[in-house]
Structure formats: structure tokens, C-alpha cells
Amino acid sequence: MKNVNLKVNGVSVTVPEGTRILDAAIKAGFKVPTLCYMKDLCNESSCRICVVEIKNNRKLMTACSTVVAEGMEVFTNTPKVRASRKITLELMLSNHHKDCLSCVRSGNCELQALATEYGCDAEKYKGTMNDYDVDDATPYLVRDNNKCILCRRCVAACNKVQTVGVIDAGNRGFATRIASPFEKNLNQVPCVACGQCINVCPTGALREKSSISEVEKLLADPSKTVIVGTAPSVRAALGEEFGYPIGTDTEGKMVAALKAIGFNKVFDVDMAADMTIMEEGTEFLARLNDKNAVMPMITSCSAGWIRFIEYNYPELLPNLSTCKSPQQMFGAIMKTYYAKKAGIDPKDLAVVTIMPCIAKKFELTRDDQNAAGVPDIDASLTTRELARMIKNYGINFAALDGKTEFDDPLGKGSTAGLIFGATGGVMEATLRTVAETVTGEKLENIDFKAVRGTKGIKEASVTLKGKTINIAVASGLGNARKLMDEIKVGKSKYHFIEIMACPGGCVNGGGQPIVDSETRNLVDVAKTRAKVLYGKDKKDALRKSHDNPIVKTLYSEFFGEPNSHKAHEVLHTSYVKRDRY
Numbered sequence: 001m002k003n004v005n006l007k008v009n010g011v012s013v014t015v016p017e018g019t020r021i022l023d024a025a026i027k028a029g030f031k032v033p034t035l036c037y038m039k040d041l042c043n044e045s046s047c048r049i050c051v052v053e054i055k056n057n058r059k060l061m062t063a064c065s066t067v068v069a070e071g072m073e074v075f076t077n078t079p080k081v082r083a084s085r086k087i088t089l090e091l092m093l094s095n096h097h098k099d100c101l102s103c104v105r106s107g108n109c110e111l112q113a114l115a116t117e118y119g120c121d122a123e124k125y126k127g128t129m130n131d132y133d134v135d136d137a138t139p140y141l142v143r144d145n146n147k148c149i150l151c152r153r154c155v156a157a158c159n160k161v162q163t164v165g166v167i168d169a170g171n172r173g174f175a176t177r178i179a180s181p182f183e184k185n186l187n188q189v190p191c192v193a194c195g196q197c198i199n200v201c202p203t204g205a206l207r208e209k210s211s212i213s214e215v216e217k218l219l220a221d222p223s224k225t226v227i228v229g230t231a232p233s234v235r236a237a238l239g240e241e242f243g244y245p246i247g248t249d250t251e252g253k254m255v256a257a258l259k260a261i262g263f264n265k266v267f268d269v270d271m272a273a274d275m276t277i278m279e280e281g282t283e284f285l286a287r288l289n290d291k292n293a294v295m296p297m298i299t300s301c302s303a304g305w306i307r308f309i310e311y312n313y314p315e316l317l318p319n320l321s322t323c324k325s326p327q328q329m330f331g332a333i334m335k336t337y338y339a340k341k342a343g344i345d346p347k348d349l350a351v352v353t354i355m356p357c358i359a360k361k362f363e364l365t366r367d368d369q370n371a372a373g374v375p376d377i378d379a380s381l382t383t384r385e386l387a388r389m390i391k392n393y394g395i396n397f398a399a400l401d402g403k404t405e406f407d408d409p410l411g412k413g414s415t416a417g418l419i420f421g422a423t424g425g426v427m428e429a430t431l432r433t434v435a436e437t438v439t440g441e442k443l444e445n446i447d448f449k450a451v452r453g454t455k456g457i458k459e460a461s462v463t464l465k466g467k468t469i470n471i472a473v474a475s476g477l478g479n480a481r482k483l484m485d486e487i488k489v490g491k492s493k494y495h496f497i498e499i500m501a502c503p504g505g506c507v508n509g510g511g512q513p514i515v516d517s518e519t520r521n522l523v524d525v526a527k528t529r530a531k532v533l534y535g536k537d538k539k540d541a542l543r544k545s546h547d548n549p550i551v552k553t554l555y556s557e558f559f560g561e562p563n564s565h566k567a568h569e570v571l572h573t574s575y576v577k578r579d580r581y
Helices: 021-028 079-094 110-117 153-161 196-200 212-220 232-236 238-242 251-261 270-288 303-312 314-319 326-342 359-363 383-392 415-421 425-439 477-488 525-539 549-559 565-571
Strands: 003-008 011-016 051-054 073-075 141-143 168-170 177-179 206-208 225-230 265-268 349-355 379-382 457-464 467-475 496-500
Touching: 003 021, 011 021, 021 073, 051 079, 079 110, 153 168, 153 196, 153 477, 196 206, 212 349, 212 379, 212 383, 225 251, 225 326, 232 238, 232 251, 232 415, 232 525, 238 251, 238 383, 251 265, 251 383, 265 270, 270 326, 270 415, 270 425, 270 549, 270 565, 303 314, 303 359, 303 477, 314 477, 326 349, 326 359, 326 549, 326 565, 349 383, 359 379, 379 383, 415 425, 415 525, 425 457, 425 467, 425 496, 457 477, 467 477, 477 496, 549 565
Parallel strands: 003 073, 225 265, 225 349, 349 379, 467 496
Antiparallel strands: 003 011, 051 073, 141 206, 168 177, 457 467
């Protein structure tokens, strides 16, 4: 490819032909602010914040869409450029509800940060403002168009990446707003609750529906024993909310914070992920050995993915594993086995989870999620919500003991369960157990690296006792759709498929800390967080689900064996066809 030479603010830089000015400026060491642009997602050129001056060009040009040319001289911070950006920001603020002190994004809002940087007068352009009803009809997400700046990142995430397509820009001119088809609320359209729209929103226009007050009421109720379980990927991201670099393991501090908040017991959902492997792996082997079984079998861990298939491919529901997700298995085990061992009436036991996902708020309301006659899970908080609770409780996160451990007896999970947090982790964990079950021998190398990494679709083949098993891993629902279309027309070559709703897996879930566009342009967030999980897996002695002593105890004392009648009563579920409209 041909290279192009240019200057950015007097600094010479060489980039490949076709490079945008924005990327050339970054390479030269200069920041160009953006609000609509996000790498590999959105390039609408609609916000006009990234305008730059080009020598001998009368007009200011958008850096996110203008391609470099040989000999071009670009200036990113001239008085003319800064004045243009300031006016644009002030015009945005003129139609923006500025209740910043009560907004969950205050301090982490890209519009707020730029308005402060450019010394904007929020009241300079007073006049008519749009006034929209807040859509809070779902149990998981709130949409407030009064804070929307029409960047269309959410539209790109929903349509381009996830192929869900339940939001888009409607109307024209001053009346333009992000809406769902036929003016419906989000609970009336096939939204899958993945939350990827929240993760890319630069303001507070999209946020999870908070469950903090619900959890605080449980903690304040003297009749309740309140236990909490944390998902694998939360420990790899929580620290970002307290200033730690992306990719910092804060497991010990997380556990210490939960104990300081007042939970009676702090357990690890990794344990339930191990149980998922035992149930799912056994189910897969049974299908593999039954010529009449529905294949390929598809994982059922991701709540957003389950909603997606129920809406879009109901004819393929028999392909799903019948296993509950680790969250729901965790709650079911707590309300049955643990409640009995602890001598607690299940109705007096409250189970809270900390998840990287907003779909888990919906999942706990699904039918067939009440193994003990009461809901398996009482409330689910996102990683972001936990951070808010820690701050609200006046806990100094940095000063907490980083070696605090989960409680016994159900606080121990294998690192096979831990890597569930990354795309490919469920598949790798399953293969570790299935391979040793089939061969009857200990594997010398349990690292199945072919299914690792953040590539949208990964595939591999594994040979066990002369039988070749074709596997695939997809993250992001647009990639899931490709695999489902193959199955639908009878062209799938796979035996087993893992699907996660969020690109990169749970480490990039819709409830994780929000990362601004400038950082996302430079850092592979999902990959960096996933390194925490794989790093812990590499060092740990307990790396296979079937070796977990807690798992062995649960089967010997309660379930009997994987896929037993008792296990199906407690740990398995069913699915429904959902009408799209």
C-alpha cells in the first residue's frame, strides 16, 4: 500500500493511503476531540466536534471522515478551530437537560468533559428545548432523549454490530430523536437487553435501570440473610471505576468492599460456572452419542443471546443447551442446597449478584427460574452499580485489603469457570472437562488457544478417541446471526457452538465501566480485561471444573450426578418463542 506524507501541527507524519486525518493526528501525538466517532463503530461526521483546519482550504473539515493527501498540512487547534468547536458544544447544550449533578454519567460524560475543556457557557443559546418522556418501561434500561446529542453511536451498535435494529433516528431537523419503530417503548420491541448502546453513549441518555435501592432494602431487612455472588469478569473491570488502569485485577478489594457493605456471605459465581460445565458438558456428550439428537448444541449462558434467539430464531430453540446460566444456577443452588445446609428458609434468603450485564436484570424475571418455589435471584447489580454503592458507603477502595478471600463453603471456583468472562472461555472450559471425560486420561495441555482472542467468529476441530468435533465461538449478535443462518439452511458443520451477546464476551458487557471514545480508539478494552482472567488461569492450580472439590460435594450430597433428575429440576430451564411486535 502506498504511503502518504503530511504534517499535523508542523509535525511530519507518514501514514498509509486512505488514512483519516483523525488517525494521522493520533499518530503525530495530537488529540482531536470527537463525540459521534468511535473506532470500528460509528463515523457519522454529525457532531462536527472534530473539525480541523487544512492549509489553503477555506472550510473546516471533519477529521473523522476526511482522508489525508500527499503534502497536506493540518492544524488541529487554531483559534478558528477552537471557536467552531465551542459554538457547536454550546448549541448542543442549548437543547440538553443539564441536571448533571444527579446524572449517573457526571464525571464520566464526554459532553461534560469537552464543555469544561472549552470553557463553554451552557446558557449562551437559550430558546425552545425538546422535552421527551423518559422511557423506563423495561426492567433493565432507561432511555432519556433529553440528554441525547444525536451522535448515533447507539444506533450503530444496535444495527451494525448487534443486528438487533430496534432503534434509529426519526423525524427531521430540530425534531430529530432516537426512537423505536412505531413510537413504541423498548419493552414493546425485540430489544435483547445487551446494553451495548449504553457502553457507547457519550452522555447519560442511556443507562441501566438501577437496583441499588432494592438491594439496600434487602440489606436493611433484619429478617433476611443476604448473600452476594460476583461474576468472573467483574474483578477484571471494577478497578477502572476507581482510577485503576484497564486490565487491573481487583478481586480481593472487590470481596473486601462487598463485606464492608454488609452482605452476610460473599461467594464466587465461578463455582456456578463450574456446575454449568458439568451439566452442559454431560448434555453435549449425550447429544453427540445420540444420532437422533438436535445438533449443533449451543450454549445458554448469555441472557442477551437467549432473548435474541427467542425473538429471531425460535425454530432453533431445541439447539440450545437446557442449562440455566451461571447466575441462575448460583441462585438455585443457594436457595436449595445452601439454604438447607445453613438452616435458612429459602424465602428468608436473599441472593444478589454482581454482573457485567444488564440482561441479567431481565433474566431473573424469566419463567422457570424458581427452583425452591421462590425466585432464584432477588436482585442483580452491574459492575457500575457496585462501584456507586462502594462510593456511597464511603468505602476507600484503594485502602482495602487486596488479598481478601471469598467465603466458604461456596466461594471457590476453578479458573475454568473464571474464563467464562472472555469470549471462548465457556468452550475452552467445556473442552477441558469433556476431553478428560471421553479419554479417561489427564490432559497434558489444557490450553485450547484456538478459541481465545476477540475475533468475532472462531472455529476449531478437536479429535477425541478418533471422533472429530467441530466447534465455533461467536461474540456479538451480528456474528451469532451468521452462524444461525447456516444452521437454519442446513449448512452448519459444527457440533458445538458458544455464543456471547457482547463483542469480546462478558468483559465487554453492557454493565461494565464505560470507556470514552478516545481510549477505545487506542486500547482493545475487551482483550485487555480478558488478560486478567487468562493470567489468573495460567497461575492457578485448580483449572478444571470437574476437579473443583465444591462441585464434587454438590453432586455427592445433593444432585447425585450431572444431568440427573434432581439436577434438571434445579439447574435446567426452558425457553419461549417471543413475538417481535
